[in-house]
Every structure is written in C-alpha cells, then in structure tokens.
Amino acid sequence: MKQDFIKITNLKIFAYHGVFEEEKQNGQDFYINAKLYLDLKTPGKSDCLEESMNYGEVCHFMTDIFSEKKYDLIEAAAQNLCECLLLNYEKLQRVELELQKPHAPIGLPFENVSVNMTRGWHTVYLSFGSNMGDKQTLIEDGIQKLREHKLIRNVVVSKLISTKPYGPVEQEDFLNGCLKMETLMDAEELLVYLHKIEAEADRTRTVRWGPRTLDMDIVFYDKDIYESENLIIPHVDMQNRQFVLEPLCELCPNLRHPILGKTVSQMYAELEGSK
Numbered sequence: 001m002k003q004d005f006i007k008i009t010n011l012k013i014f015a016y017h018g019v020f021e022e023e024k025q026n027g028q029d030f031y032i033n034a035k036l037y038l039d040l041k042t043p044g045k046s047d048c049l050e051e052s053m054n055y056g057e058v059c060h061f062m063t064d065i066f067s068e069k070k071y072d073l074i075e076a077a078a079q080n081l082c083e084c085l086l087l088n089y090e091k092l093q094r095v096e097l098e099l100q101k102p103h104a105p106i107g108l109p110f111e112n113v114s115v116n117m118t119r120g121w122h123t124v125y126l127s128f129g130s131n132m133g134d135k136q137t138l139i140e141d142g143i144q145k146l147r148e149h150k151l152i153r154n155v156v157v158s159k160l161i162s163t164k165p166y167g168p169v170e171q172e173d174f175l176n177g178c179l180k181m182e183t184l185m186d187a188e189e190l191l192v193y194l195h196k197i198e199a200e201a202d203r204t205r206t207v208r209w210g211p212r213t214l215d216m217d218i219v220f221y222d223k224d225i226y227e228s229e230n231l232i233i234p235h236v237d238m239q240n241r242q243f244v245l246e247p248l249c250e251l252c253p254n255l256r257h258p259i260l261g262k263t264v265s266q267m268y269a270e271l272e273g274s275k
Helices: 021-026 041-046 055-067 074-088 135-148 187-200 242-251 264-273
Strands: 005-015 028-037 094-100 114-120 122-130 152-157 161-163 174-183 215-221
Touching (some): 028 055, 055 074, 074 094, 122 135, 122 242, 135 187, 161 242, 174 242, 187 215
Antiparallel strands (some): 005 028, 094 114, 122 174, 122 215, 161 174
C-alpha cells in the first residue's frame, strides 16, 4: 500500500557548504527536493492543520537548519537536515531528500550534482535479561539509557518474568522481558549502542550462554531480513526461547516472522506445546 507524502520541490537555500575555502567564504545556492511521509488521511478528513504538517513552516525550518552551520560535504548537510526534520516533527515517519549543488566547483560543463538519501523511524523489538547482581535495577538502568538516547522514542516495555537459564551452563535464574521502540539508528548502529549499555553494566562475554549482568538482543527490526558478521535479524533462535516469546506475545502477538511465516503467538503456542 502506498504511503501519503507532502512534496517540496526546488526549495532554494543560500549556504556555505563545501570543501574549498571560496565555498565557505562566498557561499552558493542549493536546491532541496523533499518527500515528507506521514498520515494524510486524518487531516484529509478533519481539514485540521494541526493534524498535518504546515509545509510553509517546514520550508522555513529547513532553511534555518541547512544554513546555520557550514559542512564540507553535502552528504553531512543532508544527513543533519533529515535527522532534524524527523526529530522536530513527531508526525513525520520518513524523509526522502535530494540535495542539489548546481554551482559545485567542478571545472567541467555539468548541469547538477546531488545526493539522495532516505531516513526514517524504524520499529524495533528487543529482548533483555539479567541473572547477576540486582537484576531489576540493571534492567531498568539499561532501559532508561535507551529512553534517553535522542534517536530513540516511544519505548514500551513488557512485564518482567523469571525464567530458567537457557543452555548447558549452571547458573542463577534470569529476569527477562522484551520492549518495543522506534529508532533512527540502523541495525548495526543500534547493536553498537546495545553493546555499550551492556558494557556499562559490566557485561562480560567469556562463557557462551553463561551468566550476565545485562543482555540486550535485537529480535525484530521492522520486517527486515538481515545478516552480517555481527548480527542476524530476525534473531536466529527466537522461536526456541520461551523467555523471548512470552513477553513478546504481550507486545506483538500478531507480528509475523518474515522467514518462518508464523506469528509470535503461533511460535509461542508451538513451543509450549512441545514441552
């Protein structure tokens, strides 16, 4: 299903971005084309500006943000503009931005140079757990650090459950749960931040499936299927983990696994039935 958007075409802004000193001193004209994705059905029915985005205000906002700081690269200027738009306008879900630099000092005949990027909010489900020290405090501190990150919003946390350890290592019972959130970080950036939170809780990785002060794993990232050296999404073993599926059922029982084709509630029912 196609998503609604507001389109801004060839917004002209004078700014001082560029690698060369004359660009920083003399400045030049840039042009911005933007698609701003948001729900337009509600304001379309209500005829109420507060339920949409004031595109006149948005144009002035873009002009102010784009021209207030000097960047060497238009890639950096575009990235900053996308991020500022998404953080400033709560209803905005995604931005497609083209930044044109028609007066770039290339020294050859050309019509235009531009960068294009798409940025938006991603829906993520995390599992978390602890079985060392003050488990609940460690978990609450980790979640608070997520809430405080400027690129994360709308954190919703499941109830906490006590579970037996997963794997062959003898250890204390775990306190586990899941959470839903939105983030502007990509999956790899998010993984790095989760590892930072774990490290600040004195997490060590010496024994596989061993005890830990805090464990935070990405279970779902949008409906993406993703694999790298450091990360697999959806979580590769989630369908076998009661301590993931039970709290996840509280948050998204009808969310369908993009590879297995089963909903969270179906996977949980099958796991419970296999005991």
